[in-house]
Amino acid sequence: MKTSQSDDVTESNDDVTAGNNDVTDENDDVTEANDDVTAGNDDATEENDDVTEANDDVTAGSNDVTAGSDDVIEANDDATDENDDVTEVNDDVTAGSDDVIEENDDVIEENDDVTEENDDVTEENDDVTKQSDDVTAKSDDVTGENDDATKEIDDVTAGNDDVMEESDDVTARSDDVIEENDDVT
Structure with missing residues (x-):
């Protein structure tokens, strides 16, 4: 009778161990997905930095054009x-x-x-003013692109948070199974 009960406990223990292994595998999959999201987040951050650098270059060019316009x-x-002055001289000469x-x-x-x-x-001033307007429009476009990249980063970060929360849930389940x-042991 004791041997049968011990066999049942052993079989139950084996089932729990198998379930624990399944949870561990699932946790590993969630961790791998989290790493993929983090890598995507890093790529989006790098893209955002490139856009910011391009925006800074355009702004510097706009400032140069504005300085030329002032000259x-x-x-x-x-x-x-x-x-x-010539008109004033002209008026004096007309009286002679x-x-x-x-x-x-x-x-x-x-x-x-x-x-x-x-x-x-x-005319040259008008041309410089038009060039300045074009550069400003380009700067606005780059700013819009920068805003889009920032939104993409925010979306990836939100996805990362969801995966982390799922990972925490799986870890909690794993702890419960281990306990x-x-x-049983």
Whole structure:
């Protein structure tokens, strides 16, 4: 009778051990899945860093273009001041004699040249402003891409948390089976 009971306990112990091994295998599978999610998270982080670096490069380029635009604006203001000075001289010459009128014609020609130069500077300023707008638009696109990469990282992190929680549940079940196994033994 004792031998039969001992055999039953041994068989029950073997069943518990087999169940424990199955839980251990399942725990290993969850750990492997967790490692895969962590690797994916690392890849997404690296991609986010690349996007951030590209965004910084675009921002630096935008700042350079803005500085160039400021220089063109300053040159435009200087040309406008020069134009105002020539206009004032022109008014003084107009009040003079025929000789002064001839000189006035020369000043008018110079004034036309300055005006043409002013128009060229204004056109260059418009081109630089458009370039600055294009760079800003590109910077906005990169920022949007950066936001998408950040969302992807958040999604992977949430998935990682779920796998970790599942792993904890499997570990708890494994501990319960081990404890049950110890009780039977």
